[in-house]
Amino acid sequence: MNITVDVNELNTEFIVKLKGEIDAYTAPKLRESLFPISERENVKIIIDLTEVSYMDSTGLGVFVGAFKSVRANNGEFTLVGLSERLRRLFDITGLADIIDIKSSTEGGLE
Amino acid sequence: MDNRENMEKKYLEALSTYLKDQNEQALYQGQKISRLHIKYNISPEEIISMHKNNLIDLYPDLPEKVVDSFDFLLEVMMGYGIAYREHQSLRHQQQELKTEIEIAANVQHTLLETEIPDIKSLEIGAISVPARQMNGDYYHFVEDENECIGVGIADVIGKGIPAALCMSMIKYAMDSLPEHRHEPNSVLESLNRVVEHNVDPSMFITMFYGLYDPHNRQFSYASAGHEPGFYYDAATGTFSDLDAKGLLLGVDKKTRYRQYEKKVNGGDMIILLSDGVTECRTNDGFIERETLIGFIKKNMHLQAQEMVNNIYKQLEKMQNFQLRDDFTLIILKSKV
Numbered sequence: 001m002n003i004t005v006d007v008n009e010l011n012t013e014f015i016v017k018l019k020g021e022i023d024a025y026t027a028p029k030l031r032e033s034l035f036p037i038s039e040r041e042n043v044k045i046i047i048d049l050t051e052v053s054y055m056d057s058t059g060l061g062v063f064v065g066a067f068k069s070v071r072a073n074n075g076e077f078t079l080v081g082l083s084e085r086l087r088r089l090f091d092i093t094g095l096a097d098i099i100d101i102k103s104s105t106e107g108g109l110e
Numbered sequence: 111m112d113n114r115e116n117m118e119k120k121y122l123e124a125l126s127t128y129l130k131d132q133n134e135q136a137l138y139q140g141q142k143i144s145r146l147h148i149k150y151n152i153s154p155e156e157i158i159s160m161h162k163n164n165l166i167d168l169y170p171d172l173p174e175k176v177v178d179s180f181d182f183l184l185e186v187m188m189g190y191g192i193a194y195r196e197h198q199s200l201r202h203q204q205q206e207l208k209t210e211i212e213i214a215a216n217v218q219h220t221l222l223e224t225e226i227p228d229i230k231s232l233e234i235g236a237i238s239v240p241a242r243q244m245n246g247d248y249y250h251f252v253e254d255e256n257e258c259i260g261v262g263i264a265d266v267i268g269k270g271i272p273a274a275l276c277m278s279m280i281k282y283a284m285d286s287l288p289e290h291r292h293e294p295n296s297v298l299e300s301l302n303r304v305v306e307h308n309v310d311p312s313m314f315i316t317m318f319y320g321l322y323d324p325h326n327r328q329f330s331y332a333s334a335g336h337e338p339g340f341y342y343d344a345a346t347g348t349f350s351d352l353d354a355k356g357l358l359l360g361v362d363k364k365t366r367y368r369q370y371e372k373k374v375n376g377g378d379m380i381i382l383l384s385d386g387v388t389e390c391r392t393n394d395g396f397i398e399r400e401t402l403i404g405f406i407k408k409n410m411h412l413q414a415q416e417m418v419n420n421i422y423k424q425l426e427k428m429q430n431f432q433l434r435d436d437f438t439l440i441i442l443k444s445k446v
Contacts, residue, residue: 024270056435057385061267061314064361068311093316093335094357 002026005033013044019051022059031062038066043075050081060089067099078102113150120146121157122164129168151198153191158184211271215243218274222281227253231324231445234259235414237422238384238438246273247384247436250284252292257324260292263336263440264317265384267358276313279304294319294332295369298356302334302367305360315359318382322442327374332367334359337385340403342410344377344444349403352380376446381406386435387425397428406441414443 003020014037022030037045045066049055063079070077078100082090090096124143128136147157162180165172222245226234238247250262264280266273283304287297297319305315318339320331335358338351356367374380388399405424409417418439426433 056389057265057267057316064267064314064358065311068361092337094355095335095361098357098361 003029005030007033007037012042013046015046015048017048017051021053022055022062024056024058027058027062030059031065034062034066035069038069038075038077039073040075041073043070043073044078045070045075046078046080048081049079049083049086052083052086055086055089057089060093060095063099064095067095076100114152117143117146117150117152118160118164121160122167125161125164126168153194154187155184155191158187211243214271215240215245215274218244218278221278222248224250224252227251227259229253229257229259229324231327232259232322233414233443233445234441235416235418235443236438236440237418238436239422239426239433240274240436241386241433242270244271244274245436246270246277247386247438248277248280249382249438249440250281252284254292258292259322259324260297260319261322261382261440261442262297262317262319263382263384263438264315264359265336265386265436265438267314267316272310272313276309276315279308280315280317292319292321293369294321294330295367298332298334298359298367299365302359302365303363306363309360314361316385317359318354320380320382322374327444329372329374329380330369331372332356332369334365334367337383337388339383340379340381340399340406341372342379342381342406344375344379349406351399352382374444376444378444379406379410380442382440382442384436384438386433386437387439389435397425414441417441417443 003018003022003026006017006019008015008017016034016037018030020026034045034047037043047063067077079090080102082101087096087101090099090101120143124136124139127139158180162177162184165180166177226236234251236249236251238245238249240246246266248262248264250260250264252260252262254260262284264277266276280301283301284297287300298317301315301317309315315334316336317334318331318336319333320329322329331352331354333354333356335356336354338353340349341352342349352372354368354370357365388397388402402421405421406417409420412420418441421439422437425437
């Protein structure tokens with residue numbers, strides 16, 4: 001399985017659309033795409049997970065890493081379009097309490 | 111070299127037989143020779159040279175141009191010979207790496223070994239199986255001087271060797287915790303500081319820690335983002351999630367963990383697991399937590415250790431014996 005990472009830049013806002021599966025094999029590709037953006041000062045990243053069919057804990061590691069980096073650079077990090085299964089992963093790990101998670105893609109995204 | 115001379119003779123025999131009578135049987139000899147050539151490291155260009163010499167011996171009147179063409183073919187095959195030798199050398203290196211990883215896995219196994227305590231009021235079963243050679247899951251038992259049993263189960267986010275190395279650190283951090291009573295929330299708080307401080311920023315650990323006090327049959331526990339276990343209440347015959355909220359280890363060094371308490375009655379069970387158990391993926395998708403409860407129920411009459419062994423075997427079978435993630439399951443069964 002594979003993943004496609006589609007990055008759209010609108011002013012200082014980055015909308016990252018992910019499609020496919022996030023696991024140990026695809027996580028490095030995701031990390032390579034996200035990290036350079038997450039290190040920018042005051043960046044606003046919105047990650048759309050609507051078309052992510054599967055994610056294991058490796059993917060979680062990538063998002064936490066990116067989140068920490070964005071926070072360190074005074075940016076904003078938002079996840080949208082999480083399926084119930086993904087949402088549960090963020091709830092269990094306590095990440096839902098520190099990361100901004102919106103379950104639908106409404107507001108800000110077309 | 112004996113082998114080589116021997117091979118030349120065999121080649122000559124097989125070739126002449128085939129040229130005399132082009133049948134399947136003779137052709138099959140060619141396949142057998144090919145395997146022998148590989149076994150004795152004979153390169154493609156050597157085979158062509160062998161072919162050429164044999165052909166001259168068999169047909170001294172062979173046109174000179176045909177003989178010369180073999181020298182050209184030999185030149186062309188040179189690249190394949192080099193590729194083949196590279197392949198051999200890589201195979202050798204791969205074998206070496208495999209052996210080294212096996213040794214590392216054994217070392218890790220010894221390092222992380224934990225003894226299952228033997229106490230009157232509790233029956234304990236535990237199993238941990240890595241998906242690949244090294245395990246990124248870890249469980250730990252400790253009995254303190256008041257006969258309280260501490261149980262820790264942890265899972266590094268990530269798989270394979272890096273995860274396994276990281277886990278060894280958790281084990282040493284646990285061993286160096288102060289000797290006094292292991293309060294679950296303070297255990298997690300100190301481990302969180304260790305992980306935050308020492309581990310690669312993109313590596314995180316989920317962990318559950320519980321402490322069972324046999325004097326008042328009280329189980330206290332706390333969780334750092336770990337997959338919730340189950341609690342079986344013998345009085346009502348029902349299972350419920352062993353819910354506990356808390357952030358994974360290594361994200362924020364100031365994280366505080368909430369401690370939960372549960373009174374354990376005779377016949378009750380505490381089931382702890384890693385996400386390798388719930389993320390078990392079959393042809394029909396993921397197994398549901400209800401399915402897992404079904405397996406637990408089916409094996410409930412057994413000893414705790416037999417229970418975890420059986421459940422593992424059944425889930426392994428459902429995944430066609432191919433674990434996708436490290437698998438750890440612990441069952442604490444309170445004796446009546």
